[in-house]
Amino acid sequence: MEAQLKVRDLQVGFDVFKGHVDVVKLDELSIGRGESYGLVGESGAGKTVLALTLLGLLPQPPAVIHASEMRLGGVDLINMSPKELRAIRGRHIAMIFQDPMSALDPVYSVRAQMSEVICRRAGVDRAEAFERILKYMHLVELPDPETIVHKYPHQLSGGQRQRLIIALALSCGADFLIADEPTRNLDVTVQASILKTMYRLRQELEVSMLFIANSLALVSAMCDRVGILMRGRLVETGTARDIVEEPMHPYTLDLLHAVPRKGEALVDNGVGLTDVDASRSACCHYRRCRSRGPACENTEALAMLPVSETHAVACPKAAAASPAVLAEAALGLASAPAATGYRVVQHQSRRGDT
Amino acid sequence: MAETLIEIGDAKIYFPVRSGPLHRRSGWVRAVDGVSLVVETGDSVGLVGESGSGKTTLVNGITMLQPLTSGSIRYRGRDLSRLRRRERHQLRRSCQIVFQDPFWSLDPRWLVRDIVGEPLKVHQHLRGQAYQNAVAKALEVVGLGADDMFKYPHEFAGGLRQRIAIARALSIEPELVVLDEPTSAIDVLSQHQILLMLQSLKERLGLTIILASHDLSVVSYLANKIAVMYGGRLLEYGATDQVFSEPLHPYTRALFSSVPSPEIYGVESLASLPGEVASALNPPSGCRFHPRCSQGMATCSHKDPPKLPADGSHFAYCWLLN
Amino acid sequence: MPVPVGDKNAEYPTAVRARLRQMRQQWHVLTRNNVQKAAVIFIALLCVAGVLAPYIVPYPDSITGKVVESEILEPPSWSHPFGTDEFGRDIFSRVLYGIRVSLAASVIVISIAIGLGATFGVIAAGARGIIDEVIMRITDIFLAFPVAVLAIVITSFWGGSLRNAIIALGISWWPWYARLVRGTALSIRERPYVRAARALGTSPLRIMFSHILKNSLGPTLVLASLDMGAVILMLATLSFLGLGAQPPTPEWGLMINQSRTYFLSAWWYMAFPGAAITLTVLSFSIVGEGLGEVLNPKGRGRG
Numbered sequence: 001m002e003a004q005l006k007v008r009d010l011q012v013g014f015d016v017f018k019g020h021v022d023v024v025k026l027d028e029l030s031i032g033r034g035e036s037y038g039l040v041g042e043s044g045a046g047k048t049v050l051a052l053t054l055l056g057l058l059p060q061p062p063a064v065i066h067a068s069e070m071r072l073g074g075v076d077l078i079n080m081s082p083k084e085l086r087a088i089r090g091r092h093i094a095m096i097f098q099d100p101m102s103a104l105d106p107v108y109s110v111r112a113q114m115s116e117v118i119c120r121r122a123g124v125d126r127a128e129a130f131e132r133i134l135k136y137m138h139l140v141e142l143p144d145p146e147t148i149v150h151k152y153p154h155q156l157s158g159g160q161r162q163r164l165i166i167a168l169a170l171s172c173g174a175d176f177l178i179a180d181e182p183t184r185n186l187d188v189t190v191q192a193s194i195l196k197t198m199y200r201l202r203q204e205l206e207v208s209m210l211f212i213a214n215s216l217a218l219v220s221a222m223c224d225r226v227g228i229l230m231r232g233r234l235v236e237t238g239t240a241r242d243i244v245e246e247p248m249h250p251y252t253l254d255l256l257h258a259v260p261r262k263g264e265a266l267v268d269n270g271v272g273l274t275d276v277d278a279s280r281s282a283c284c285h286y287r288r289c290r291s292r293g294p295a296c297e298n299t300e301a302l303a304m305l306p307v308s309e310t311h312a313v314a315c316p317k318a319a320a321a322s323p324a325v326l327a328e329a330a331l332g333l334a335s336a337p338a339a340t341g342y343r344v345v346q347h348q349s350r351r352g353d354t
Numbered sequence: 355m356a357e358t359l360i361e362i363g364d365a366k367i368y369f370p371v372r373s374g375p376l377h378r379r380s381g382w383v384r385a386v387d388g389v390s391l392v393v394e395t396g397d398s399v400g401l402v403g404e405s406g407s408g409k410t411t412l413v414n415g416i417t418m419l420q421p422l423t424s425g426s427i428r429y430r431g432r433d434l435s436r437l438r439r440r441e442r443h444q445l446r447r448s449c450q451i452v453f454q455d456p457f458w459s460l461d462p463r464w465l466v467r468d469i470v471g472e473p474l475k476v477h478q479h480l481r482g483q484a485y486q487n488a489v490a491k492a493l494e495v496v497g498l499g500a501d502d503m504f505k506y507p508h509e510f511a512g513g514l515r516q517r518i519a520i521a522r523a524l525s526i527e528p529e530l531v532v533l534d535e536p537t538s539a540i541d542v543l544s545q546h547q548i549l550l551m552l553q554s555l556k557e558r559l560g561l562t563i564i565l566a567s568h569d570l571s572v573v574s575y576l577a578n579k580i581a582v583m584y585g586g587r588l589l590e591y592g593a594t595d596q597v598f599s600e601p602l603h604p605y606t607r608a609l610f611s612s613v614p615s616p617e618i619y620g621v622e623s624l625a626s627l628p629g630e631v632a633s634a635l636n637p638p639s640g641c642r643f644h645p646r647c648s649q650g651m652a653t654c655s656h657k658d659p660p661k662l663p664a665d666g667s668h669f670a671y672c673w674l675l676n
Numbered sequence: 677m678p679v680p681v682g683d684k685n686a687e688y689p690t691a692v693r694a695r696l697r698q699m700r701q702q703w704h705v706l707t708r709n710n711v712q713k714a715a716v717i718f719i720a721l722l723c724v725a726g727v728l729a730p731y732i733v734p735y736p737d738s739i740t741g742k743v744v745e746s747e748i749l750e751p752p753s754w755s756h757p758f759g760t761d762e763f764g765r766d767i768f769s770r771v772l773y774g775i776r777v778s779l780a781a782s783v784i785v786i787s788i789a790i791g792l793g794a795t796f797g798v799i800a801a802g803a804r805g806i807i808d809e810v811i812m813r814i815t816d817i818f819l820a821f822p823v824a825v826l827a828i829v830i831t832s833f834w835g836g837s838l839r840n841a842i843i844a845l846g847i848s849w850w851p852w853y854a855r856l857v858r859g860t861a862l863s864i865r866e867r868p869y870v871r872a873a874r875a876l877g878t879s880p881l882r883i884m885f886s887h888i889l890k891n892s893l894g895p896t897l898v899l900a901s902l903d904m905g906a907v908i909l910m911l912a913t914l915s916f917l918g919l920g921a922q923p924p925t926p927e928w929g930l931m932i933n934q935s936r937t938y939f940l941s942a943w944w945y946m947a948f949p950g951a952a953i954t955l956t957v958l959s960f961s962i963v964g965e966g967l968g969e970v971l972n973p974k975g976r977g978r979g
Contacts, residue, residue, distance in 0.1 A: 042541040143629070157630050158405075187404035188568060192612035193626035214542060217614040221621050244616045256616060258546035260575035417875050446877035459868040463890050465694060473876045504694040522876070 003030040004176055004208045005054070009068040012046070012053050012232075015061065023049050024232040027304060031176075031225075034206040038219025038240070040255065041229035047212045050229075051178045054210070055095055056085035072176060090121060094169035096179040100161035104153040111149045114168060121172045136167040141197050159190035166198065170205070178210045183218070195222060216255055220244050225310075228252050231284040234304065238311035248307060248318035251285045283315070291317045358430075359530060359562055360393040360416060365425035367411050371635065383634045385411040387586035387642075388425070395529070398556060398563035400577030400594070402570060402609070406631045408586040409566040413534050416564065417451045418442055447477045450523035454535035456515035460507040466493075466518055467503035473526045492525035493518075497551060513544025517551070524555070532564045537572050549575055570613055574598060582606050585632035585642030592668030602670035605643045641673065649674055702970045706963070715962035722956060726775035738765035739773050739926055749942045759944035761934070767945065770926035771952050777927045778956070781842050782907040786900050788846025793853025794889075794896065800854070801861035802884060811854070818851040823910060831919040838927070841920035845910055849903070856899055860892040894971035902964035905957030912953055928953050 012024040024046040031037045041047050052058045053065060056077065070077045072093055077085070097103045105113060111133060118129040130149075137145035140163040153161060162182060169177055179198070183191040199222060202209055213219050219226050220240045228236040228249065236249040247253050283289070283302050295316040296302075306312045367386040370379045386408040393399050401409040414420035415427055418434055427434045429445060437445065450473070453459040460469050471489045474480045480488055490500040496517040507515055516536060523531055536552070537545040553576060556563060567573050573580060573594070580597045582590040582605065590603040601607045611625035618624075629646045632638060638645050644654035653673050662675040707713040725732075733739070747764040750756055758767035800811040818826070823845070830844035864870060865888060873883050912929025914920030921927035923934070928949040935945035 042543065159630065187631060188570075189404060189608060189612045189625075189627045190631070192614070192621075192624040195614070196621045196624060196626055199621045216616045217618075220616045220619055221614040221624065240619055244619075254543060254546075258542045260549060260571050261615075419871065419875055443877050446875070451872070451875045453868050453872055455868050459872050461869040461873075461887055461891070464886075465691060467691070472873065472878060476876060476878050476882075501690075504690045506694065506698060519872075522872075 003071075004033045004035070004073055005029070005031040005210070006069060006071045007054075007067065008070075009066070010050075010053070010070065011064075011066045012049055012058070013064045015064060020064070022232060024053065026050070026232075026234060029227070029234070031208050031210060033175075034202075034208055035225065036202055036209040036211060036223040038211045038213060038223030038226040039229055040213055040216055040219055040226060042214060044231075045229045046232035047229060048180055049232075051095060051180050051210070051212060054178060055089055055093060056080065056082070057089075090117070090172040090174065092174055093176040093178065094172060094174035096162075096165050096169055096177060096182045098181045098184045100158065100165050100185075101153065103165055104161060106153050109150055109152055110156075110164060114149075114164075114171060117168055118171050132171065133167075136171045137164075139170065139201065140164075140167045141193075142167070157190075158186050159194060162186065162194055163197065166194075166201070170201070170207075174207065175205075176208045176210075178212070180212045181214060182211075184214075198222065215259070216244065216252075217259070228255070233284070233314070235285070235314045236312070237304070238308075242308070242311040246311070248311070248313040249285075249315045250289045250291055250318070254288070293317065356394040356396055358392055359395050359397075360391075360564075361426075361428040361431075362389055362391040362393075362412075362416075363426045363428070365389050365412065365415060365427055366423045367408075367415055367420060368423040381635060384586050384637055385634055386415065387637070389583070389586075389588045391581060391588060391591065393562065393564060395562050396560065397579055398561075398565060398577045399579045399581060400573030401564065401566040401581050401583055402568070402573050403566075403583035404568055404609075404631055406585065406634055407583040408634075409583050410534055411586075412583070413451070413532055413564065413566045417449060417532055418446070419451075447526055448528050449530040449532065450526070450528040451532040451534065452516075452519050452523045452536055455539055456512050456519055457507075457539075459519050460515060460522075462507055464506075465503065466505050466507065466510075469507065470503070470518060470522045470525055473522060477526050488525060492521040495524055495555065496521045511544070512540040513547060516540055516544075516548055520548075520552075520555075524559070527559075528561075530562045530564065532566075534566050535568070536565070538567065538569060545572070552576055570610065582609065585637055586634060587642050588671065589643065590670035590672075596668045600668075602668070602675060603643075603672050604647050604649055604674070606670070641671070705970045706966045708966070712962055712966045715959040716966075718955065718959045719963060722775055722779070722959075725772060726779050729772050729776050733769045733772055735766035735769045738767075738769040740924055749938060749945070751942070752944050758948040759942065761931070761942075761945055762938060767931075767948055770931060771928070771948055774926045774928045774931070774949070774952065777838070777921065777925060778908045778911060778953075781838065781911055782904050784842050785845045785849060785907045785911070786903055788843070789849035789853050789903075790896060790900065792846070792850035793855075794857045794892075796850070797854040797857025797859075798861055798884070798889065800858045801865070801888075808858075812858070815851040815854050818848070819855075821848075823848045824913065827910065827914060828917065828919060831914060836914075836919040836922060838915075838921040838925060841911060841914045845907060845914075849907070852903075853896065853899065856895060857892055860895050861888050864888050864891050898964055898968040898971060900964075901960055901967055904964075905960035908953065908960075909957055 007026060007029040010024060010026040010029070011022065013020050013022045029037075039047055039050070049058065053063075054070075054072075054077075058065065067078055072088070075088070075092075077088075080088070108116075111130070114133045114136070115126055115129045118124065118132050119126065122129075122132070124132070133149060134145050137149065142148055142160060142163045148156065148160065153164075156164065165182075182198070183194055186194065195218070198209075201207070209223075211219060211222050216226070220243075223240055226238060226240050226243045227234045228243070228251065230251050236243065236247070236252050243252060244256070247256055283296050286296055289296075302314050302316070304312045304314045307318075365386055366384070366388055368382040368384050371381040371383055372378060373380045389408070389412060391399075401412065403409045411420060415422055422435055429449070432441075432445075434442075434445075460466075467486065467489050470492050471480070471485055474485060474488050478488075486503070489503055493500060493502055498514070498517055498521065502510075507518065510518065520536075533552075537548055540548070549572065552563075555561065556576070563576065565573060565577055577594050580590075580592065580594050581588055582597070582603065584605055590597060590601065590606045592602075597606065598610065601610060608625045608627050611623070612627075614621075614624060627646045632642045632645075638655070640656050641647070641650075641654045641659045644650045647654065651673060657673075659671045659673045660676075661669050661671055663669055707716055730736075743763045743765075747756070747760050749762055750760045750764075752759045756766050756768065758771060761767055761770070796811050796815070800808040826848040827841070827844045830847065831840050834840045834844070870883060870887050873887055874880075878886075908928075911920055912927070912932065915927045915929035916933040918933070921930045923930065931949040932946055932953075935942070935949070939946040
């Protein structure tokens with residue numbers, strides 16, 4: 001599948017008075033046409049910074065952005081002027097924010113906000129725009145569009161507002177959507193409804209989507225492929241099934257097992273934090289990791305190693321324990337780190353065991 | 355020997371809505387609309403509901419932050435609305451609350467020592483070394499160190515701040531701890547740590563817990579009884595295992611199946627409900643859930659559903675159970 | 677480093693150390709860039725100079741006004757860095773001494789303003805209802821008059837003197853603080869930590885002082901530092917109009933007034949007191965802005 005979004009060697013840092021802080025460091029990220037890619041990470045992992053970088057919305061001081069490649073639909077984003085970026089934003093790439101209230105201007109009615117976008121982008125007059133507005137509102141399953149169109153954002157419920165944002169994003173004709181934790185502030189039943197709408201829209205309109213979430217449950221429902229982001233670095237990538245059924249990175253395992261499930265005891269995987277010098281390893285998980293060992297101190301060992309055709313992991317232990325990597329090592333094909341000198345601890349997996 | 359700790363009898367909390375230039379009362383927001391519930395010592399009761407369900411308002415009623423409009427809440431038999439100020443103050447010693455927001459629930463200008471020690475000062479009038487020792491002990495219980503006393507809240511991350519809030523609640527050794535969405539503002543990995551800690555504290559200290567949360571996984575882990583709330587009313591109540599394995603109320607069933615889980619790929623199996631959550635200002639007549647219920651009958655819209663089975667430990671308010 | 681809990685002496689140093697740590701962080705924010713650093717240093721120097729003025733002033737007689745015929749209106753030179761005025765008094769000494777007058781007077785004015793304003797503000801916020809309404813309407817009446825007008829009216833009524841100017845300004849200035857404190861107190865009341873304090877049984881009086889007032893100090897301090905400059909300017913204005921400090925007090929505004937007759941030939945007479953006012957007001961504004969950032973609630977973290 002030809003990649004719609006292709007990013008390579010992206011580094012985003014900020015110059016603060018304490019010095020320079022690296023927030024995002026991605027070796028590679030590519031999302032195909034019509035594909036849905038889920039990015040999972042906790043807060044502070046850099047998910048929103050990444051989203052804003054792709055949209056070109058990050059002001060360059062204080063941010064410092066380096067990338068060897070950043071293309072959307074074949075178009076190079078790196079060297080674009082702000083004017084060109086503005087033309088692309090909305091037309092080809094649009095964002096759905098976490099908090100619908102802050103993305104909607106409270107003093108304009110629904111009709112006014114949507115008209116503004118549609119008239120400017122599609123160059124149509126207000127009457128035609130009105131038709132389109134209703135069409136898009138039907139598309140996102142907003143109940144009773146004819147009434148809602150005259151209302152103001154504060155008169156709508158959270159779910160309705162979020163649908164409106166999706167309608168706004170689609171009305172420009174964008175074929176790449178970035179959804180930044182779109183259901184975070186919604187109730188659970190409303191969330192289910194919105195997720196179903198988004199899923200259906202993605203399939204019908206064949207838009208690609210970067211879905212940012214803080215839980216694996218959401219991405220396994222919505223996404224084909226998943227990447228786990230920790231402190232700005234991807235530590236594991238694969239299809240949703242790969243990640244959920246064969247999680248390899250200790251951080252992924254922690255995320256999976258952190259959410260209690262009915263009838264299951266919670267595993268306490270906390271390791272003593274105080275007696276470890278975190279600077280010994282470039283891996284951000286080192287301090288909390290159960291399977292840390294001497295191999296973690298080798299920076300090269302922290303590169304992404306493929307475990308299967310779709311699945312890759314940035315952890316020397318995990319990759320080494322995988323049969324595929326071991327086979328390659330045996331054949332002398334890959335430089336897998338030697339499987340000696342440490343103990344690999346496998347967390348109890350729900351399905352099967354290793 | 356389990357005794358009744360809290361008895362909620364048809365509690366109603368309504369807020370007046372005022373409009374117009376003369377601020378006339380034009381209606382009522384029925385935040386809690388007739389809830390009856392019993393909590394026994396040693397229980398951990400989870401109040402589950404979405405926004406507008408009334409669980410936070412009910413929790414405020416139990417902790418005497420919000421007076422009732424009608425009905426009663428009794429603590430060990432004593433009606434909270436009839437207590438005098440001194441008695442209420444004494445009662446606060448046995449019942450403490452942990453709030454949702456770990457940032458704003460701690461005074462940013464106070465040292466952690468004084469935050470955690472506030473109840474000690476107010477109720478036990480401790481000073482000096484005894485005060486500091488008690489604070490150190492409370493901090494230890496939640497896994498923080500004695501030297502953390504001399505820091506400010508902003509020096510800690512969210513999960514640790516929540517621990518400080520829990521330490522404050524536990525410092526005077528209450529018998530009832532109420533938690534209002536304790537994990538919804540913190541990250542998944544910190545949530546995990548907090549849940550483990552709460553579970554162990556519950557067992558070690560023999561606490562009775564009332565936990566309000568919209569997060570079913572949290573409730574399923576910590577609570578042994580679940581109360582499902584919607585539109586200010588109680589829809590279903592029972593032991594956690596029973597309610598999860600055999601939900602009686604259609605809303606409960608929809609709620610449980612609308613939560614995504616990692617092993618579930620795709621969205622087809624997610625249940626979704628039509629319409630919006632019931633408005634507390636103009637609630638539907640009869641069963642609050644009937645406009646969204648796929649199995650609604652005619653009676654559901656006229657008459658309030660009865661409690662069925664009438665005397666059982668697991669019951670729901672639904673005409674379908676008739 | 678764990679605190680040995682049994683050690684009684686450990687309490688005070690560690691709590692103080694925590695406070696010092698916080699102040700050091702605040703200092704970093706305050707002196708973030710060179711302009712802010714310069715402003716802070718300037719004010720610090722000003723305060724030091726003001727305190728030491730009686731000891732370091734080169735020509736003590738210039739303060740009172742002993743006339744030195746031979747040195748009337750001399751331009752700046754090594755012996756008189758700022759020149760002399762029409763009585764032969766050293767302007768540098770007078771400007772230096774004027775620091776004391778201006779700073780001390782402004783501090784008193786602001787103290788009166790905060791004293792009256794915070795009291796009314798807290799009462800209004802606490803009592804609500806009709807008391808709140810009454811206090812706010814009185815505040816509105818005062819606010820309807822420009823400060824200058826009010827102060828001028830009062831001082832002309834009582835007669836011009838530094839003391840009267842200070843009191844007049846204090847009386848004119850309190851409404852802003854009343855409003856600020858009332859607004860801040862009202863919003864703090866609703867914050868979760870106040871609810872938490874109520875939930876654990878803290879008495880309303882204690883909540884008022886230990887929580888609400890303590891947190892209201894921040895915005896009040898910011899306004900106060902911004903106001904310092906404005907008050908100094910107002911005092912100078914009143915003196916300029918003859919309603920404030922009277923000769924021979926070395927007050928900057930008064931000096932500017934007296935310089936008017938001579939300024940075409942003796943530019944230094946107006947320039948240096950004028951520069952002193954400008955730099956002082958500017959520095960206080962910059963520091964006030966910086967304080968505003970410092971005292972903002974600390975950034976939210978998660979996880």
